[in-house]
Structures are given as structure tokens and as C-alpha cells.
Amino acid sequence: MDAPNSLVLAIIGVMMMLAGYFLYSQFLAKKVYKVNAEFKTPSHEFNDGVDFLPTNRYILWGHHFTSVAGAAPIVGPAVAVIWGWLPAFLWVTIGTVFMAGMHDFGALWASTRNKGRSMGALSGTYIGARGRNLFLVVILLLLLMVLAAFAVVISGLLVAQPGAVIPTWGALIVAVLVGQAIYRFKWNLIAVTAVGVILLYALILLGNAYPVSLPEEGMFGLTAEGIWIILLFLYSGIASMLPVWVLLQPRDFINGIQLFIGLGIIYGAVLMATPTVVAPAINNNLPDDTPPLVPLLFVTIACGAISGFHGIVSSGTSSKQLDRETDARFVGYFGAVGEGLLALGAIIATTAGFQTATQWREFYDSFSSGGVPVFVEGGASIINAGLNIPAGLSAxxxxxxxxxxxxTTLDTGTRLMRFVVQEIGQIAGVKITTGIATLIVVVMAFALTFSQGADGAGGMALWPLFGTTNQLLAGLTLTILTVMLIRKGRPFLPILIPAVFLLFMTIYAAFVQLVNLYNAGDWLLLVIDIIIIVAAAWVLVEAVIAMLAARKGPKDPEDDVALTEDQKLPRSA
Known part of the structure; x- marks a missing residue:
């Protein structure tokens, strides 16, 4: 296959994802989920101004999008292109349209229909108490992996790119000001957004001009990375306890706008520079440590195609802020489209951001060599060539x-893990307060991250299991949605077919990984992998039994409850 122009990939990918939103998500909304604008959502029913709060759909989209995005839709594709650009491109585009959007939209709808309860709690309702307990274990492990690993990724970027320090921390001040302007002073959303974005990009320019670096030798017996990790966990713990409107919503909203501008810069640079994809379509000259494409592609690229973490966010925080049930299509499905566009941009940056195939292969000399640094390197090269923005500022x-x-994923993940700890406490008959639950979460993340030294290397200890754990969770979430739809007498094949495909590939990958861990003698990860496989298999068996029972049993009555006039909020609220 001749080397394609990256602009062709960008046009095809963008058109597929937009068609998914305007066509397929409409089918899901009308025929499958049957969303109702007058249904009384949990944000109205339990409005407490802290976790439950009716929210303008654009602001909520910003929260949801940036919470689920994180670094994963960059890391996964940036690693997976080692097999060639074509498999990564196909999985991201097809996965976004038929799996990710459906999954995120569905999890958000299901939680909204069940008083804002998490997917872990819903598993108890639809597949039984045993399945619920095991489901919560998988969720807890996944969130712990995310918190520890993302703290390590962020700290590494802050050390490698000191120009990002000022905008990273300064964005928090901008977010608090935006929250006050929107909720306390009721200022115009468009005007506040414009000022917030201008301030954010001014911070980027300031950070590029005045980079901030910690001493290379570290301080207090910790490396520079270790110090950043401690500050990040302290921040995420505090932020996760604040009312959502103070920091979480406005920060995520502004970050969401900033990401779309960033994507506009990337795609605009591709349009102007039209760089050629130098990576092969199918790489037949793989490094020795590269695992097989099938099934590992489908767990290496999770976020950007489909991700179980998204279901946790949808049912953990987003469902508690949904103003109208009809907003779930925009927040959930279009949020997945935004992440798919980021993953597509990562594929282009890491396959067309280099001058020659030889230079590309120098970067991809092992399976673990891809990641955020390659995305930054390749993307900066394209932006510099297409828009003439200096390479340093582009980076x-x-x-x-x-x-x-x-x-954003770090502190949202902390809030979500706090919810899970409290749910586990409820099952055990123990009331765990918000403060205690948050403390438990932060201590667990600290313990894992610093388990292998002061540089925080332990944060990546469980990361090799993230892909399979995450995708198993996505597959199990789809099984819960399937049971729910069967019990309502709705079409369920659009959910069941992707669920079967994803579970097959993920369980296949888990067993491949099991063999690799055994051969490597990594007994800790081997035991954890076995626990995850057994838990997932058990939940899956319970789900199949629940599906069969739902097919034969009576259908659930519809549960539409309308909003009263005084509860309805204007769209600009």
C-alpha cells in the first residue's frame, strides 16, 4: 500500500465520527434508549449542590469529555501504531462510532434511569449481589491503576516539559474564577468561556517563556517526579471533595474547549502541511518484544475506541449532573467522538510527524517506546511545518x-474511587464519610505509587494490566445494558454484538498476558491477572443467566417521571 497523505486519513476519520453522531446516535436515542426530555433526572431529584447539580449540557460535556480523555487516548494509539497505522486507524474510527459512543451514552442513560447509581451498583440490580461485589473489585483496581499511573505520567511531563508547569497549575485559578462567574454572578456563558480560554492560552505563552523546573537532585529525599506526585495527590484529594461547580465543572469545561482548540491546531496544521504518513500500513518488521496484533490491539487502544473507565465516569459523576435525559446523547456520544478525534490526531502525529520511515523506526525500536513523548515530538513537528508555530511552543x-x-482524570478518578469505597462500606454495613473515604483513596494511591522508591515508579507497577482490566469492564458494562434493555423489551443487539466481540478479544488478551507473565516470572501481576479473569468470568456467567431470565420473564414497566415547571432550567443555566 502506498504511503497515504495524512489529510486523507483525517478527512475519512472525521467524517465517519460525525456521521456516527448525527446518524447512529439518533437511532440509539430514539429506538434503543428512548430518551425522554421530561424524565426527572437525579440532578433534580437529589440536588445537593455538591455532587448532584443540574448542569448546562455544554458545561457537562466539558466535564465528561476531559474526565474520560486523560492521557489514555494519546498513549494507546501512540503505542499501537507500532503494528502499522491501518489497524490503529480502523479500530479507532469503527470503535468510536459503534462502540465508544454507544457505551458512554448507554452508561449515562442507565445510571440516570437508576437515580444516578454507578455501574457497580447497577450490576447488583440487574445481575445479582455476587456479580455486584466482584464488579466493584474490578472497578476499584482499575481506578487505583488510573490514579497511580496518571500521577506518574503527569509528573514525568512536568519534568520533561517545564514550560507546562505554569499553565497546568494556573488553569486551576482560571477554573475557580470561571465557576464563580457562571454560578455565583450568572454572567454570560459565551463571554466567560472566551475570557477563560484567552487566560488559559496566555498562561501557556507565559509558561513557555518562563519554564519552571524543580532541582534535578530533588528535595527532602524525593526526586523531582516524586515531589510533583505528592502535590498532585494532595490536589486531587482536596478537589474531589469540593462542590462540583467550584472547580470540577468549570475546569473540565475550559479544558474541553482548550482541547478542541488544540485539536483544531493539529488538524489545521495537517490541512496546511499535508504531511505523508511514513509509518507502514502493516508493520512486518516488528521489534522482538512486540506482542501479537490480535488480540492485543483491542486492549492497547482502549480510550479512543471504547473504554470501561468511561462507564465509571458516566455513571459516577456525569449522571448526577445531567439536566435533561436527552442531553445524554450530546454529553455521552459526542464526548466519545471528541476522544476519538484526539486518538485519531495521536495516530497522525505519531505516523506522519517524522521525515522518513527510518526516523520513525528509530523511535519505535521496542513495543514500549511509543507514548506521549512521541505524540508531542511528532505533533510539534507537524504544527511547526503547517502553522509556522515555533517547535518549542508547539511542544x-x-x-x-x-x-x-x-x-482532570486524576481528580475525577479520586472522586469516583471515593464513591466506590463508600458503596463498599454500604454493602458491609459501615457508613464511611466523604473525608474518610477520600483519605483511604489517597493513602492507597500513595502506597502503590511509592511502593518501589522515591521516584514514584511503583505507580506503573499495575499498569500492564490496565488494558485488559479496562476492556473487561467495558464489556461487562455492555452486558448490564443488554440485560436492562431486554427487561424493558427494547432492541438489544446493537449493544450485545459489540459486547460479545469485546469480551472475546479481551479475555483472549488476558490469557495471552497470563502466559507472558508466567514466562517472565512476574508473580504479583500473575496473581492479580488471575483474580481479574476469575472475577470477570464470574460476572459474565451471572450476566448470561440474567439475560436468559430476562428473555423469559415479564418486562419492566416504563419509569418516566416528568419534571415540574419550577424544576425546568433554561438551557443557558
Missing amino acids: TILATMAVLFAA
């Missing part, structure tokens, strides 16, 4: 974009 823009999204 700062991309690094800041990656850091800000990883940071």
Missing part, C-alpha cells in the same frame, strides 16, 4: 494539553 501546547487532561 508546550501539546504537553500542556496532555497534562491538563490527565489532571
